[in-house]
Amino acid sequence: MRALMMLGALLSASCLRDTSFKCSTNAECGTGGTCELDVSFCSVADSACPSGARFGASAGSYANQCVGDGGSTDAGTDSSGGSDAPVDAVIVGCPAGYVTIPGGQGTHLYRLINLSENWQTQRAFCTSTTSSAYLAVPDDLAELNAIATLSAASQSWIGISDMATENTFLTVKNTPQTFLPWDTGQPDDAGPGEDCVAIQTSASKFRDERCGNKLRAVCECEP
Structure with a gap:
């Protein structure tokens, strides 16, 4: 009887064993997978998610959730400091809160995210506001400076990375970035996970930074 009880305990422990997998590089996540370095779990592309990515089944408590869920829709505030309400439906066009800025690209509108969050969370917030928005991508020096001025921070995330x-x-938007005004010595991929690009405001240049760093950001919307 004692032997049976011990066997049952062992089987129970085996069933409860943590099967999550922690990653440190994209290569560990297989073809098309991305290692979300702020939590060290793998994700795969999923167009049904606002962020465009979903955690895999081995992502522990994040398993099968959209990347950026769990607060991404609460992460942003407008430039006046007010909180944003969660978005329940897909919005087309540029909703209230997006404004024109001097030096902006054509008819594009922009919106400041006051709170500092990791790159993926900021990306997810932008896409959650409207299907027409994304984490801002400077196409020239004038737009870079315009985004940096709106952000009013020493560094701010932009929608460029070399994660893949x-x-x-x-x-x-999964297009090659041709405007890449790197700061001196950049990109240097110093330390693990410097796969996301930020504006260095003082130099009006780009730097690669760890995607898990918490920085301000600006959303860009195409009407």
């Missing part, structure tokens, strides 16, 4: 392939910088 090292040193191949793509926008959040």
Whole structure:
């Protein structure tokens, strides 16, 4: 009887064993996978998610959730400091809170996220406000300076990264980024996870930073 009880306990412990997998590089997540370095779990592309990515089944408490869920829709505030209400439906066009800024790109509108969050959370917030918005992507020096001025921070996230392939910088719209005014010595990929791009305001240049760093950001909307 005692032996049976011990066997039952062992089987129970086996069933309860943590099966989550922690990653440190995209390569560990397989073809098309991305290691979300702020939580060290793998994600895959999923167009049904506002962020465009969903955690895999081995992502512990994040398993099968959209990347950026759990607060992403509460992460932003408008430039007056007011909180944003969660978005329950897909909005087309540029909703209230998006404004024109001097030096902005054409008819595009912009919105400040006052709170500092990691790159993926800021990206998810922008797409949650409207299907027409994304984490801002400067196309020239005038737009870079305009975004930096609106952010009013020493550094701010922009929608460019080399998460998929090292040193191949793509926008959040999955297009190659051709305007890349790097700061001196950049990109240097110093330390693990410097795959996301930020504006260095003082120099009007780009730097690669750890995606888990918490910075301000600006959303860009195409009417």
